[in-house]
Amino acid sequence: MIQVKTSELSDYLRNSTNDAQLWIYNSFDVMLPQEIFDEVEKRMTKNQLNTYAFEKALQSPAISMMLNGVLVDMLLLARELKRAKGAQAELEIYVRSLACAAWGDGINVNSPQQMCDLFYLSPTGFQCSKRYEGTGAKRHLTANRKALEKIYETNYYTRPLINAIFSLKDSNKEIEFLERGVEDDGRVHCSYNVAATETGRWSSSKNPWGRGANFQNQSEKTRSIYLADEGYIFAYPDLSQAESRAVAYYSGDKNYIAAVESGDLHTNVAKLVWPELQWPGDEDGNKVLANTIYYRHFTYRDLAKRGGHALNYLGTPWILAKHLNITQEQAQDFYDRYFAAFPGIRKWHNAIQIELQSSGKLTTALQRERMFFGKLDDQGTLKEAVAFLPQSLISDILKIGALYIWREFELKKRWAKLCGDLHDGLLMLIKKIHLDEAAPEMINLMTMKIQMPHGVMTIPVDFTVGYRWQKKEMKKWKPGILSELKEISPTNNLLDIQASEV
Secondary structure, three states, rough: OOOOOHHHHHHHHOOOOOOHHHHHHHHHHHHHHHHHHHHHOOOOOHHHHHHHHHHOOOOOHHHHHHHHHHEEOHOOOOOOOHHHHHHHHHHHHHHHHHHHHHHHHOOEEEEEEEHHHHHHHOOOOOOOOOEOOOOOHHHHEEOOHHHHHHHHHHHHHHHHHHHHHHHHHOOOOHHHHHHOOOOOOOOOOOOEOOOOOOOOOOOOOOOOOOOOOOHHOOOOOHHHOOEOOOEEEEEEEEEEEHHHHHHHHOOOOOHHHHHHHHOHHHHHHHHHHHOOOOOOOOOOHHHHHOOOOEOOOEHHHHHHHHHHHHHOOOOOHHHHHHHHHOOOHHHHHHHHHHHHHHHHHHHHHEEEEEEHHHHHHOOOOOOEEEEEOOOOOHHHHHHHHHHHHHHHHHHHHHHHHHHHHHHHHHOOOOOOEEEOOOOEEEEEEEEHHHHHHHHHHHHHHOOOOEOOEEEEOOOOEEEEOEEEEEOOEEEOOOHHHHHHHOOOOOOOOOOOOOOOHO
């Protein structure tokens, strides 16, 4: 091996061939991070070293997911593309009509300049308060999604157009995926980024060749194009109401713990929030009452579910009213009732605030640490901190299960293939001949007892299977379930597709 002193590097590079220069640059890419890590490692705590080792181990199942990919039914892909283009055309007309009403002309939602003109600069536009991104010389005006969300909050007359713009941009992304997301092998392959977030959650993006998509953000309609390989069936083990359970056992609120352990969290939350209703007392009767209309199209159960989730993460009455399209008075009423029923959750929020401002650090029940570098007295930082504890914990529980399953069933037995990480659930393919033997073992591997600040938490695993990755096609696993499922064969020959469907 050739060794070159840093002081002699310039002369060595000047006299080297192109290939030799590339080798030297590549060695810098490898050795410099190693040299830096050798110093950083000395300063790391035991918890931090354990987290680092865990993240490294997760690279293997992540790469397996990326290589395995998911098979696409080309017939349904063509149908979904036709549907998506029809929806896109309607949205383009709608956006143009709203933009013309606003400033007398259409708008290209993909043009940053036109968007800034419409919302800030043009005398015939909305003339909203300007939003910027970047710092120093790179600071510039922006009308990106984050900026439009801020405008949406403060300028109610822009809301119809902003909603339409968001829908059109989402439609454009969906069409881009449907047109260019599938590889030559007839599968969708995406990238999973193991250490990309501060919570420990994985992120997902296009693959290195620019195809695929964010696999964690696919609509139910788009999921219909995915089909199990021949001889395999999809399995989706999901951690049941995982974040709500984490909030319950972090906060120690006895009423909320009882609600999450009841088997029907949202109905039982509704019972505690609206105790004056005539609850029948039996499970079926309570469900019927919880599903009666509270306001507009919202049932009591809907509000308990969506409103409760928001309040667990420091939502305010104003935020509830905006996102759920209910009145401010109704949002305030639900807010007051919710925290009267579950006072321990608010106490937990306050305890996090004290810990955050005193140390700037939080540690989950599985000992993952996070330092917060923002303003510690800022409400935004507090919201991040409150969300971090349950979201990070659930992500790590899922990843431990994924690692166990990958080692036992993909690497060792070759019975299964991991295909996707969905934050609180895993998508995989299992050989049909081994399903009834593998399923209970996998459920056992994913079911863990976690010592929490207020008791031991065990999250049940819902295990569903099906030939298409779609809710209506996936059924709860039980021994012999295959006899109840209809196997689906793909139509991958475009000549078999009617012209009207393309």
